[in-house]
Amino acid sequence: MIFKEETMSSEMIYNGKIINLRVDTVELPEHKYQKREIVEHPGAVGVIAINDKKEIIFVRQFRKPVEDVLLEIPAGKLEEGEEPKECAIRELKEETGYEAKNIKFLNEFYTSAGFSNEKMYLYLATDLQEGECCPDEDEYVDVINVDIKKALEMVSNNEIKDSKTIIGILLSKDLI
Amino acid sequence: MIFKEETMSSEMIYNGKIINLRVDTVELPEHKYQKREIVEHPGAVGVIAINDKKEIIFVRQFRKPVEDVLLEIPAGKLEEGEEPKECAIRELKEETGYEAKNIKFLNEFYTSAGFSNEKMYLYLATDLQEGECCPDEDEYVDVINVDIKKALEMVSNNEIKDSKTIIGILLSKDLI
Numbered sequence: 001m002i003f004k005e006e007t008m009s010s011e012m013i014y015n016g017k018i019i020n021l022r023v024d025t026v027e028l029p030e031h032k033y034q035k036r037e038i039v040e041h042p043g044a045v046g047v048i049a050i051n052d053k054k055e056i057i058f059v060r061q062f063r064k065p066v067e068d069v070l071l072e073i074p075a076g077k078l079e080e081g082e083e084p085k086e087c088a089i090r091e092l093k094e095e096t097g098y099e100a101k102n103i104k105f106l107n108e109f110y111t112s113a114g115f116s117n118e119k120m121y122l123y124l125a126t127d128l129q130e131g132e133c134c135p136d137e138d139e140y141v142d143v144i145n146v147d148i149k150k151a152l153e154m155v156s157n158n159e160i161k162d163s164k165t166i167i168g169i170l171l172s173k174d175l176i
Numbered sequence: 177m178i179f180k181e182e183t184m185s186s187e188m189i190y191n192g193k194i195i196n197l198r199v200d201t202v203e204l205p206e207h208k209y210q211k212r213e214i215v216e217h218p219g220a221v222g223v224i225a226i227n228d229k230k231e232i233i234f235v236r237q238f239r240k241p242v243e244d245v246l247l248e249i250p251a252g253k254l255e256e257g258e259e260p261k262e263c264a265i266r267e268l269k270e271e272t273g274y275e276a277k278n279i280k281f282l283n284e285f286y287t288s289a290g291f292s293n294e295k296m297y298l299y300l301a302t303d304l305q306e307g308e309c310c311p312d313e314d315e316y317v318d319v320i321n322v323d324i325k326k327a328l329e330m331v332s333n334n335e336i337k338d339s340k341t342i343i344g345i346l347l348s349k350d351l352i
Contacts, residue, residue, distance in 0.1 A: 063289040112287040113239040170346040
């Protein structure tokens with residue numbers, strides 16, 4: 001049986017730059033109570049940008065939480081009041097320098113609904129024009145183009161380890 | 177340019193039941209410093225269980241962080257010292273009652289590497305045998321079987337909103 005959990009009380013633990021953490025006490029059936037640890041996130045956008053050679057544009061960057069360099073699609077969090085599509089255009093330009101003549105919504109999903117409300121919006125960008133990139137001052141990324149077939153192999157053999165990137169590659173397989 | 181961020185100091189903000197939150201101060205190029213908010217997670221397992229009718233076994237449950245009922249593959253976090261495969265067998269049994277004669281590793285990925293170290297291990301379970309399910313006392317789930325083709329449609333039209341579930345469905349498409 002599915003049961004909507006009503007919030008009985010809510011405690012804000014931490015207000016951060018990107019995330020907040022709060023702990024809610026919720027009511028379960030039979031008057032039982034449980035704590036839920038919840039990471040609040042503003043939401044984010046990822047962009048599958050594909051050039052005329054059927055290559056996907058990736059960025060490589062060090063990710064502190066996992067202490068590893070990951071190959072990912074260009075992505076970033078939503079600014080306050082920003083529309084996901086606007087954010088997709090901005091992040092693609094900032095991280096890779098590319099501007100896309102065509103950009104369309106592909107999919108949206110929760111990255112980790114068990115403990116966070118982070119929602120990821122994926123966009124497909126095509127008809128790319130190269131330009132200067134201008135990453136945020138605390139971002140250090142390499143831009144790398146990978147053929148779609150090769151990218152699919154890199155999903156299969158686990159060289160690509162980022163969820164939004166895996167979803168983007170698997171979804172774009174049938175679109176190109 | 178990629179730059180490995182060395183930890184200069186680390187502050188533990190919250191030690192929770194499922195997650196911890198810490199804030200690291202890291203060194204960037206040119207002696208700049210930046211805070212990184214990091215959610216520590218023990219890791220988790222998801223199971224694509226497919227029966228003889230080519231249906232995927234899903235669970236529907238209320239997810240407090242997103243205040244919504246989601247359709248997901250059976251999943252759960254790793255217990256201390258537990259192997260991912262063991263966890264996959266346990267969670268499948270607990271949430272759906274099914275036991276699988278065949279269970280094999282499919283893929284692994286980070287759900288949200290920008291702010292968390294959560295790693296998700298996906299397993300494919302086949303040759304299923306029905307049994308009694310025994311969810312954790314604070315879990316309330318419905319078990320639902322959906323034809324693989326229908327599940328793929330539900331990814332395309334965004335009825336399925338959970339990242340591990342989308343990856344599992346898209347990967348199993350070519351395996352069955």
